[in-house]
Amino acid sequence: MLQLIKPGDWLVLFTGMIFTAWLFATLWQGHAADKAIVRSGGKVVAELSLSENRSFLARGPLGTSRIEIRNRRARVAEDPSPRQYCVKQGWLSQAGEAALCLPNQISLELTGAKKLYDSLNY
Secondary structure, three states, X not given: OHHHOOHHHHHHHHHHHHHHHHHHHHHOOOOEEEEEEEEEOOEEEEEEXXXXXXXXXXXXXXXXXXXXXXXXXXXXXXXXXXXXXXXXXXXXXXXXOEEEEOOOOEEEXXXXXXXXXXXXXX
16 A cells, blocks of 8 residues: 555645644634623623733622633633533633623623634534
8 A cells, every 4th residue: 555655645745734734723723812801691791801810790690600810811710500501611711712601691701802713603
């Protein structure tokens, strides 16, 4: 099988792998976020800078959710929702990432110069 592959074929394969690695490194990296937007019931309740460590309490229909900002990252640290999906999402660090606490109608989204996704389709 390897006898059928000529030196030019190896060159094309190697060049293709290098090009694919370069595309992955340049196009699929997320961009740094600079602020966190907290919404409650669809309305913006806070725009928080990621440059200072702090906590923020957001009130929703089920109770209070605690948003935590540390080391230019943000997360939903506590939430009264039953399944805790937004808490389990963990730390967010790139622009365009979001954590949604749907039962409590709280959302946390990071924004920056560029978003991680241009649009999402289902």
